[in-house]
Amino acid sequence: MSDRLIGLVLLVMSGLFYWQTYFFKKPPFAQFEQMGSEFFPRGIVIGLAIFSFILLVKGQGSLLPSWRLGSVRALFTRYREVLLSLLLFPVYALAIDLVGFLYSTVVYLIVMQLMLKPRWGRGLVYTVVGSAVFSWGLVTLFEGYLHVVLPSGTLF
């Protein structure tokens, strides 16, 4: 994404946020307040819009990105681990909510480690055992010693 395109996106975003400030509700006790809740955010949005405009005008790169199938494939190959991690993390967050911290963490650790470096045989056993011990250790430490309750899962 070029600087100029980022400038444009931020400019549009500033407009949307400015428009949103009209929907802030004034509490009854502050009806005659000159500086309402929108006063400061509007100042920030105006500043953001000004600098986004400068980036749009003075920034580098083209406004329209050129997408080619080859470049998309190359991008996926280059960022494979990043993209897969970005997909796995929300799944992990959902799993914590559903099946609890312990089980979701064990599975997440195993999947992530195997994705980053596939291992079979003894290596796989180490990965599974290491993930289980690490997860169990965290739960024991937090719940047993630090008195912090971790999610047990809404399904259980």
Add this chain to the structure above:
Amino acid sequence: MFDYLLMGFQTAFEPGMLMFTALGVLAGIIIGLIPGLTITMGVILVLPFTYGMLPAEGLTTMMGVWVGGASGGLISSCLLGIPGKPSAVATTFDGFPMARNGEPGRALGLGTWASLFGGIIGWFFLATLTPLLADIGLKFGPWEFFSLIAFSLTIIASLAGESLVKGLIAGLLGMLLATSGIDPMLATPRFTFGLVDVEAGFDFLTVLIGLFAFSQLMTDLERLRSPEKVERIENPDTHIPTIQVLKDIWNNKVGMIWASLVGLWIGIVPAAGGAVANVLAYDQAKKVSKHPEKFGTGYYEGIIASEAGNNSVSAGDLVPTMALGIPGDAVTAVMLGALLIHGLNPGPLLMSTQPKLAYGLICAYLVATVLTLIIQLGLMRILVKLVLIPKNVLVPGIFVMSALGAFVLNNRIFDIWVLFFFGLIGYFLTKHDFDLPPFVLGFLLEPIAEINLKRALQTSSDPTLFLTRPASGIFILLAVASVLYYFWTGYRRTQQELPQPAEASVGVEH
């Protein structure tokens, strides 16, 4: 003040406190020595473990992590030639060549002892300057605080990154996202977009975990594709020749003190941080050295300057954070969050209202500095083995720790989503050369800036008071000066890059 310091030492020397400080130092050293893990990330990762502790225990642990982390980077700098963290870059210039020349123990010893002396010099100023600055801060009104924040943001935007515009955009973006939630003065929900959970706002620490830990992990994952070729020292002899090391330091006492003072000053001034202090201290030590030509060849003065500088900077960083509640960079912003979580309210009133905790923390800094030396000297053989923990094992574990850290703050799954959201923002900004420190400072300082601006204008509608009140006027002038400085350095760079007339004419003749 001496009574308070004595009280602080009594707190810091309690057996339980010593144990927590030592654990923090050990964690900090380990995190510091692993390339790719920064001190900011270390403080973020250890913080959740302190939630269940008493405030004094939690704070001394965090102080241990910070001080240990500042020193831990020297191990990978000396043995791998890769800085464990950005603030140990200059240690590689001489530490790695010295280790390669067959003196790894001397290189590690010099770094470890210089860290101690740099830390002690820094502590002296931390203990004396913080109460003085807090006294000055007590005289500040809302005008001064608003102007100080404006100065902090402009200087960090102009110094921290390559582009002033991008720095200011990052700062304003951080401020804008910080306004989400309930208005601190009128209790009106703002920018909640219909989400009930957002009404409480985004928790500062969750935002930090996302911005720094999550986005850093994404960058690490990218590097897994093209791992750096590491020319490491195989089976290094980690025996430290203590007498020789202390002689080296004695012979270079002026350079070390000068480097420590440079680091301290960089720490006190907002924006620059450990990485700049490290390189600048190295550069300054080179200038005052009798043998500047030896720097970069495995010369002991280079290691001493670098490590003394990057340890005293932590003390300098703490001065404005504790005295005024204004952090100078990302890691102090996290430390500020840690102080807030444990019930300490940094600012001018801290030293007078909670002297036991405040001075206990200052004294814990010194204790942690000494413990860093003891732990590093005692465990060096084991520590050098930890340098090479594989990233494919490390990264998933840190993802889990980040999610855990976000969750346990408020016991809400929603915070893990907030972490993810800000992680994406942080990664996107980093990929497009926007610096994260202005974003973090903008996010952290927005409520203080808003409250003080409104208070100032409610007290008097005359906006010229921001310029006519002396301290406020100075901060505004400094803010303008920092922007002008940016343009001036840019102009000078452009002038230097332009071809000289003589060169140009030579080009034409050929």
